[in-house]
Amino acid sequence: MSHVIPVRGSPQGLPGWQVALFTAGTGLSVANVYYAQPLLDTLGTTYGLRSASLGTVIFATQLGCLLALLFVVPLGDRLNRRWLMRWQLLALIASLLLVAVAPSATMLMLAMLLTGLTGTAMTQGMIAFAAAAAPEETRGQTVGAVSAGVVVGLLLARVFAGAVSDIAGWRSVYLSSALMMTLLASVLWRRLPDIPRQISDGGPAPLVALWRLLRQHRQLQIRGVLALLMFASFAIFWSALVLLLTPSPWNLSHGQIGALGLVGAVSALIASRAGRRVDRGLALSNTRFALMILLLSWLPLWLGESSLLLLIIGIFMLDAGGQALHVTSQSVLLSGRNGAGSQLIAAYMLFYSAGSGLGALISTQAFAYGGWSAVCLAGAITSLLALIFGLRTQSHEVKNG
Structure with a gap:
């Protein structure tokens, strides 16, 4: 069996500047995974991709995320985290440069896969890093704060990508x-804290450890399925939005479409509060509320096909509900664990990648064959399944929480 080394932060918690550093790192890293969403129509034009197949760009990115979660993120428990972060950053920079110069659709897909791999490794590694360095008493709050960086990063990624693309072309984004x-x-090269490895040599291989977690950890299974359905809903909406708003009658630019991501930025505050509520034992009420908001968001999103105000309301509800659920799940899973946090996050985020990839494929197919109504129907069905599953599994979480 592996030997877990307890790792605790100071009783007062991590210094504010370190939490801010982790938050900025996760936000900037995760943004790289989402830059392509508001650029899908332009990428299709550049590489001759049909609208129904544009989802493969997002799918390639999410495949890279999946590989990172299987093979890279779990290494954070076995290697020196600071050393690992440094090399992951260099690999991410190289991947972004490859996207920027990709001469063909095949090379673009490969570069997107590598960007998803390295961006996810950095993002989830930083969250696990922060959780390992924080004391148990404030771990949920710390995870919530750092995860808020993820929320802001993925939302502002669309704003940044749209604005820069309008000014200097899509390659300049990367x-x-x-x-x-x-x-x-x-900055990170010198400022990351140095903490011991959490799993000593002699433990099971990372894939074996992940399989054991997925097979034996009932709460992980529950939270993972919720993540799969929630992130599928996210991907269904955001992957099709540019296809709705670019042509007539909207005729919006990439910058204007990306700016809609600012609507959900307030959800970062909700996500941070969700972590605090988990520390107070309110995880199940968080989950119920988030799932109901997620489902209800699809009504204004559907009506928003011809109303910008309703579309904005729906975006706020979708992001607030989804991110509150995400932070709650991560905080619940990491609560009470002083070791192997990277393995647990990697196992949980496998569901995220699967949901995001499948959602992107469903989204562009639905829009191609049934328009915006088909997209919203697919999203609503996915969110309804999440709500039903969440309510049916609450009794187990009460017994084992």
């Missing part, structure tokens, strides 16, 4: 991101 990640690397 060149600019490579520059930002280089600046981040110059």
Whole structure:
């Protein structure tokens, strides 16, 4: 059996500047996974991709995320985290440069896969890093704060990608991101805290450990299925939005479409509060509320096909419900664990990648063959399944929480 080494932060918690550093790192890293969403129509034009197959760009990125969760993120429990973060940053910068110069659709898909791999490894590694360094008393709050960086990163990614693309073309989005990640690397190289490995040599291989967690950890199974359905709902909406708003009668630019991501930025505050409520034992009420908001969001989103106000209301509800659920699930899973946090997060986020990839494929197919109504129907059905599953499994979480 593996030997778990307890790792605790100071009783007062992590210094504010370290939490801010983790938060900024996760936000900038996760943004790289989402830059392509508001650019799908332009990528299709550049590489001759049909609208129904545009989801493969997002799917390739999510496949990279899946590989990161299987093979890279769990290494954080076995290697020196600071050393691992440094090399992951360099690999991410190289992947972004490859996207920027990709000459063909095949090379683009490969570069997107590598970007998903390295971006996810950085993002989830930073969350596990922060959880390992934080004391148990404030772990949920810390995870909530750092995860809020993920929320802001993925939302502002769309704003940044749209605005930069309108000014200097889509390739400049990835060149600019490579520059930002280089600046981040110059800070993280010296400022990351140094903590011991959490699993000593001699434990099971990472894939074996992940399989054991997935097979034996009932709460992980529950939270994982909820993550799969929730992130599928996210991907169904965001992957089709640019296809709705770019042509007539909307005729919006990429910058204007990306700016809609700002609507959900307030959900970062809700996500942070969700972590605090988990520390107070309110995880199940968080989950119920988040799932209901997620489902209800699809009514204004559907009506928003011809109303910008209703579309904005729906985006706020979708992001607030989804991110509150995500932070709650991560906080619940990490609560009471002083070791193997990277393995647990990797196992949980496998469901995220599967949901995001499948959602993107469903989204572009639904829009191609049934328009916006078909997209919203697919999203509503997915959210309804999440609500039903969440309510049916609550009794188990009460017994084992």
